[in-house]
Amino acid sequence: MPRSVLQTSAADRRVHRHRVRVLYGDTDRAQVVHHARYLDYLEGGRLEYLRAHGLDYRDFEERTKVGMPVVEAHLKYRSPARFDDLLDVETWVAVCSRAKIVFESRILRGDDVLVEASITVACVDVIAERIVSVPEEVKRACLA
Amino acid sequence: MPRSVLQTSAADRRVHRHRVRVLYGDTDRAQVVHHARYLDYLEGGRLEYLRAHGLDYRDFEERTKVGMPVVEAHLKYRSPARFDDLLDVETWVAVCSRAKIVFESRILRGDDVLVEASITVACVDVIAERIVSVPEEVKRACLA
């Protein structure tokens, strides 16, 4: 099995926990959740992490015209989730620098870790279509 | 079984045929294509219908700032598609008026009709966010 994709531990970080119910349409014919769907669960986890730390991302994006596209995604699938499972998406910030934010996550069913993920986002001026420094209000939410 | 959702017949219309391969991720744990995915196949069919009749939809939307949102969708699922099937999406225009366009479609695997669909789109000024008349260049593509 490949090494962990996580550089930091949930135990050392301010972890946000977000609950997701697996829909029928999230599964594939192998009767487990399709590997692409976890990216949606993780996206919900990051959104709620930011909200819980004072950043309403929709308002931020509309007000500043700065977006936060995913520039790298690394997922390790340890065990499959199934239809109707209630999953916990744990999300924390591993890195928050001028250039990028690295969110790390674990997706669990009860105590079982099903997926580990590292998602790197950058900040982009959506009008000029160029990378910008991570704004202060985003840093505050990530480091709070 | 419910009546057909089609008001017109493929035999009487200029039908465009678009081929789609079913991906693993399109299926669900019932081992058939999930019912929501057919809307994506149909969307591809409408796009290629318009292109084949002289309308490059991306160029149209960017140039005119007019979009064509779906305002009604009616699908009848007769028989399931499966992973790796090669499907034919037949698309034709049933109605093209000042207010709306009704596309009708059949999704087939060989000679078997798996899905029938009627998709109604309106035209919207995406800046002002209000309904507008169907532009002449769209009508030409639909009636050509």
Add this chain to the structure above:
Amino acid sequence: MPRSVLQTSAADRRVHRHRVRVLYGDTDRAQVVHHARYLDYLEGGRLEYLRAHGLDYRDFEERTKVGMPVVEAHLKYRSPARFDDLLDVETWVAVCSRAKIVFESRILRGDDVLVEASITVACVDVIAERIVSVPEEVKRACLA
């Protein structure tokens, strides 16, 4: 505008209300929820309707080998949902016969009805791949 797709009124029925948060990935480049995604919201609504009325659908499907595929879907899109909206999916049973169940739904943002939908499901023996009568325990949940 086309007529309503609803045959019954939420006011006269036992309505189940299910809350959904719109994800970034649910939107498309028109900056609204893509029309196919509502089928997923509706699926979640039906699942929770059944659970609230005593039927654990996953357990039912695994125990009886009877599935409930969608055989017809009719949606009317009145107004777009947007990223991060909190939506209420109202679901009720309009018809429950030996042959089929018709779920009707409204998707609301606050008091605004964004989408109306009628989703017909049949019951299928997933081993024999043939239609069967709606089982008594499903009827009980639908008529309770």
Add this chain to the structure above:
Amino acid sequence: MPRSVLQTSAADRRVHRHRVRVLYGDTDRAQVVHHARYLDYLEGGRLEYLRAHGLDYRDFEERTKVGMPVVEAHLKYRSPARFDDLLDVETWVAVCSRAKIVFESRILRGDDVLVEASITVACVDVIAERIVSVPEEVKRACLA
């Protein structure tokens, strides 16, 4: 910017090229392809790679009851794809051992590399739900 996720070079490998058209529903409100959708494009690329090298994956899975779940996915997003783009998905095998296959891919629009990806799959007996050695016929397709 993070290092490349690729361990091998397309120039040194038997590369399979698969063409994909970006659908409207693949985009999100940032007006670019949503990061999760590329996993679907990559899945199509792997399927066609195997078919081009003599392995009909559906037939293989149904005949042997061995599946090939994704156990690790690593994607680097360099530049966004947009609605209606025609993309080339290049796929090759970087590693094929007893335990796993690592597919590497580049997604291009013309000469521009938009996404690099490394997707690791294992082989699983879907009845017993346990990892098995990569079957010979899969190895032959990967090493041919």
